[in-house]
Amino acid sequence: MSDIERTLSIIKPDAVERNLFEKISDILKKNNLKIEKNKKLQISKEEAAEFYKEHQSKPFYERLCNYLSSGPIVVMELSGENAISKYRDIMGATDPKKAENNTIRQLYGISIDKNSVHGSDSKSSAKRELEFFFNN
Ligand code: CMP
Numbered sequence: 001m002s003d004i005e006r007t008l009s010i011i012k013p014d015a016v017e018r019n020l021f022e023k024i025s026d027i028l029k030k031n032n033l034k035i036e037k038n039k040k041l042q043i044s045k046e047e048a049a050e051f052y053k054e055h056q057s058k059p060f061y062e063r064l065c066n067y068l069s070s071g072p073i074v075v076m077e078l079s080g081e082n083a084i085s086k087y088r089d090i091m092g093a094t095d096p097k098k099a100e101n102n103t104i105r106q107l108y109g110i111s112i113d114k115n116s117v118h119g120s121d122s123k124s125s126a127k128r129e130l131e132f133f134f135n136n
Contacts, residue, residue, distance in 0.1 A: 005083040006036070007120045008129035013071035014114035016040070021074055024104060024117065028078065031090050037077040037134055045069045051132055054125075060113070067113050075133045084126055087119045 011024060025035060043051070048065040055061050078087055092103025096115055099106035109115040120126035 002081045004079065004081060005123070005126065006077055006079045006130060007084045007087050007126045008118075008133065009076040009078050009087060010068075010118040011074040011076070012068065012114065012116055012118060013073060014110055015108055015116040016072050016074055018108070020108055020116065023108075027090060027104060028076075028087075031080075031086060033078045033080040033083055033087060033090075035076050036079050038074060039133075040072055040074045042072050043069050051129070063113060077130055077134055084120055084123065088121065091117050091119050 009028075011021060015021075015024065028035060045065050048068040049056075049061075052061065052064055052068070055064060058064075080086060090104060092099030092105040092109075094105070094115060095112045096105040096109025099109065104117050105115050109117075120129045
């Protein structure tokens with residue numbers, strides 16, 4: 001069943017630093033995901049901690065928050081048919097070493113921390129994450 005959805009994508013500091021915005025947006029466009037909104041910003045460690053609060057019990061939480069706040073990121077609101085699961089497929093597995101060929105993380109990810117991109121994992125997290133960055 002097709003469903004037009006919106007989802008949040010983050011281009012993480014490692015990928016912004018390597019100027020990968022154009023390459024990643026080409027992949028999105030080829031897969032019929034439209035960039036409705038985008039902005040470049042740097043968030044504080046406290047904001048990163050709030051954004052990733054579902055991971056607060058995980059051993060990597062501190063590292064994750066330090067990393068997301070370590071440099072500029074690009075956040076995007078994407079729309080398209082089944083955008084949430086489609087974007088997760090296009091990103092590939094969290095660990096770039098396990099990601100399928102030609103996914104964003106396989107092509108550009110450096111490590112499980114510096115894995116270049118984030119994407120919402122469900123309708124409820126897409127809603128929360130879009131509100132977090134775009135107040136919509
Ligand atoms: P992301 O999709 O942004 O969601 C949480 C992030 O935590 C994940 O990508 C990884 O970059 C990072 N992370 C670090 N270690 C792990 C781990 N062992 N399992 C899952 N995510 C991890």
